Amino acid sequence: MMDRRSFTKGTAAVAAGGALLGTTPARAATRERGRDDRIDRRAVVARHAVVRRKSDPETPLQVGNGRFAFGADVTGLQTFQAYATLSDWGWHRDPLPAGTKPSDFQGQTWDTHGRPVRYAMPDPAHPAISQWLIGSPNRANLGRVGLVLTTKAGRPATEDDLTHREQRLDLWTGVLTSTFRLDGETVRVETSCHPHVDALAVRIDSRLIAQDRLRVFLELPYTSGESSKLKFAAPAVGAYDRPDAHASTLGRVGDGRRSARITHAMDDLTYHVGLRWQAGGTVARDGDARHRYVVTGTGAKLRLTALFSRTAERDVPEAAAVARASAARWPRFWRSGGAIDLSGSRDRRWKELERRIVLSQYLTAVNGAGSTPPQESGLANDGWYGKFHMEMYWWHGAHFALWNRWPLLRRSLDVYDRFLPKARALARDQGYRGARWPKMTDPSGAQAPGEINATLIWQQPHPIFFAELDHRAHPGRRTLLRWRDVVFATADFMASFAHREDGEYVLGPPLYPVSENTKPKETKNPAFELSYWRFGLRLAQEWRRRLGMKPHPRWQRVLDGLAPLPQEDGRYVLYEGVQDMWSKFNFEHPALTGILGWLPGDGVDPKVAARTTDKIDAVWKLDEMWGWDFPMMAMNAARLGRPERAVELLLHDQFRFRDNGMPTGGSSVPVPYFPASGGLLYAVALMARGWDGSEGHAPGFPRDWDVRVEGLDRAI
Numbered sequence: 001m002m003d004r005r006s007f008t009k010g011t012a013a014v015a016a017g018g019a020l021l022g023t024t025p026a027r028a029a030t031r032e033r034g035r036d037d038r039i040d041r042r043a044v045v046a047r048h049a050v051v052r053r054k055s056d057p058e059t060p061l062q063v064g065n066g067r068f069a070f071g072a073d074v075t076g077l078q079t080f081q082a083y084a085t086l087s088d089w090g091w092h093r094d095p096l097p098a099g100t101k102p103s104d105f106q107g108q109t110w111d112t113h114g115r116p117v118r119y120a121m122p123d124p125a126h127p128a129i130s131q132w133l134i135g136s137p138n139r140a141n142l143g144r145v146g147l148v149l150t151t152k153a154g155r156p157a158t159e160d161d162l163t164h165r166e167q168r169l170d171l172w173t174g175v176l177t178s179t180f181r182l183d184g185e186t187v188r189v190e191t192s193c194h195p196h197v198d199a200l201a202v203r204i205d206s207r208l209i210a211q212d213r214l215r216v217f218l219e220l221p222y223t224s225g226e227s228s229k230l231k232f233a234a235p236a237v238g239a240y241d242r243p244d245a246h247a248s249t250l251g252r253v254g255d256g257r258r259s260a261r262i263t264h265a266m267d268d269l270t271y272h273v274g275l276r277w278q279a280g281g282t283v284a285r286d287g288d289a290r291h292r293y294v295v296t297g298t299g300a301k302l303r304l305t306a307l308f309s310r311t312a313e314r315d316v317p318e319a320a321a322v323a324r325a326s327a328a329r330w331p332r333f334w335r336s337g338g339a340i341d342l343s344g345s346r347d348r349r350w351k352e353l354e355r356r357i358v359l360s361q362y363l364t365a366v367n368g369a370g371s372t373p374p375q376e377s378g379l380a381n382d383g384w385y386g387k388f389h390m391e392m393y394w395w396h397g398a399h400f401a402l403w404n405r406w407p408l409l410r411r412s413l414d415v416y417d418r419f420l421p422k423a424r425a426l427a428r429d430q431g432y433r434g435a436r437w438p439k440m441t442d443p444s445g446a447q448a449p450g451e452i453n454a455t456l457i458w459q460q461p462h463p464i465f466f467a468e469l470d471h472r473a474h475p476g477r478r479t480l481l482r483w484r485d486v487v488f489a490t491a492d493f494m495a496s497f498a499h500r501e502d503g504e505y506v507l508g509p510p511l512y513p514v515s516e517n518t519k520p521k522e523t524k525n526p527a528f529e530l531s532y533w534r535f536g537l538r539l540a541q542e543w544r545r546r547l548g549m550k551p552h553p554r555w556q557r558v559l560d561g562l563a564p565l566p567q568e569d570g571r572y573v574l575y576e577g578v579q580d581m582w583s584k585f586n587f588e589h590p591a592l593t594g595i596l597g598w599l600p601g602d603g604v605d606p607k608v609a610a611r612t613t614d615k616i617d618a619v620w621k622l623d624e625m626w627g628w629d630f631p632m633m634a635m636n637a638a639r640l641g642r643p644e645r646a647v648e649l650l651l652h653d654q655f656r657f658r659d660n661g662m663p664t665g666g667s668s669v670p671v672p673y674f675p676a677s678g679g680l681l682y683a684v685a686l687m688a689r690g691w692d693g694s695e696g697h698a699p700g701f702p703r704d705w706d707v708r709v710e711g712l713d714r715a716i
Helices: 011-023 027-033 039-046 126-135 317-334 350-367 393-402 405-411 416-430 451-455 464-473 477-497 528-547 553-561 591-596 606-619 630-640 643-650 673-690
Strands: 050-054 061-064 068-072 085-087 109-111 115-119 145-150 163-170 175-184 186-195 199-205 215-217 247-252 261-264 269-277 280-283 292-296 303-307 339-341 499-501 503-508 709-712
Touching: 027 039, 039 126, 039 317, 039 339, 061 175, 061 186, 061 350, 068 186, 115 451, 126 477, 145 199, 145 477, 175 317, 186 317, 199 215, 199 317, 215 303, 215 630, 247 280, 269 280, 292 303, 292 673, 339 350, 350 643, 350 673, 393 405, 393 464, 393 673, 405 416, 405 464, 416 477, 464 477, 464 528, 477 528, 477 553, 503 553, 591 606, 591 709, 606 630, 630 643, 630 673
Parallel strands: none
Antiparallel strands: 050 163, 061 068, 068 085, 109 115, 145 215, 163 175, 175 186, 186 199, 199 303, 215 292, 247 261, 261 269, 269 303, 280 292, 339 709, 499 503
């Protein structure tokens, strides 16, 4: 039988539990010493430079600026691996299926507490347009840039023909340097990205240039984001075998001796690639190839900048200027915000954890700091058609707040203001108040069809969490007014979504919980969502108080009357009435650890939470989890006073980071999977700087770890 015991709602029990499970005063005093020593940030970053001697078929080395990124193989370009060049603006919409129009889509209507509600799920009567809406728009690969290498024998070189290969990504400057030899001749390639415009710069030195055995090619693919493709894309993005499906033209700029522009048009997407090279070089179409262009150098040098943009820009910077801008920008990044130095730790695992921390900072700044939330694979490939998931936005973005890198987070944080009209319309169409935020979407804010997409709800309180992070970092009326409409519309929906039943307010059905592994028409009162609903409504009321307003009576009725978190045998369970919880639902996201760890524990009894964690540790299938699950469990361990377990989870065998820092985690997870990077950074900040109610320095780390911290903020 389900034990639905009642207990004090809100945060009183959590506050008491925080003191019980926090660090002791003696330990806090010990950890405090040495805390203010200045960190040699350049030394921390430099010891984790990435060095490769061969290409990785799955994970490139990247240069980028958060809105635009270029993935490179061992040559510093895309010579042997057809990696992607992706942006936050390069979206393509597939042609409509013959005889269809978007208005044909009707979704599905499900009974919801006795009334019909239409959800954006695949329409059985219109499968073609349903799939089109799922897959369109999709993110387009803007072009492949690589080397044309020819051996002495006159044949195209392969990677095996290259000797003395060494490639180094200097994280401090963001410059990728690749060297190798072909037939005894040395080639040096320097690759960089401009921090403010989407310009890729290539600087090559080799005597092969004068021998006409080294040139640079730019090839423009058609999108491979057709609506029928798999959601997990391969590292190579783009279709190079459909020349008739798109058009490209080469036009000269100025006198044409050093500048040109390629215009690429495919369906509804048209963009430009502005080219600039050094005097004496040339650019031309590569023979009969429709969408392939070749640039030559002069003497032993080849310098090229490719500026990708929606508009026909005339001012293309020289390659040297791009490299200088990169070398100026990245030191500013590393010297700003937070920093952690673990090198004084006695535990030998410090270097691997620090490596993950440093590389995750670089990769999230390259892949996840654009004008919209990133997709799970960032700008490395085209998973999920390039679309982003709003429930994952917290895992991609919240770490920027604790690491005090607000300028990067603010690039996308206004997404809630931009999406607010459509979110209000979605809630209104379904008979709710406020704003219902989409799950899988694109820059338009439209909900992509899908059963999970339509009924997942844990993304709803996210904007209130972000608002609270912003207010803590920037208290005052300006922040309160910036977020007011979004916070209030979010709370209106949350209160409206909760349904009164048998004297209490319940969540669902239908809904999918965090784990996405239940039957939505049977899922009621999931534990994580109940705690997050309490958290969101509590903070929304606090937002009103800060603005001098009275508490909202409807929000308060729901907050006071929400069903308690479901329990069985003294442990929290996935949802109310779940059967065989610990044998049939012990895979996917263990969100029960998130209620006290990631979240501060609204409605949570810390002792019950501890017993729940013990059971999860005993039976959960860690090889069937996703990357952000490990940081979520680490935060839970930290708040429960188990710092050794927290570190163990961040270094777990199933929580994997490649040599370039790109994360995976679990057998079914695509590569890379950047919510793991953001989750790691948030968890480490929480463990190192602490959280509300914690005491002392680095409360989430064991005693034999020397954790030097600068510039981090406490977690909620």
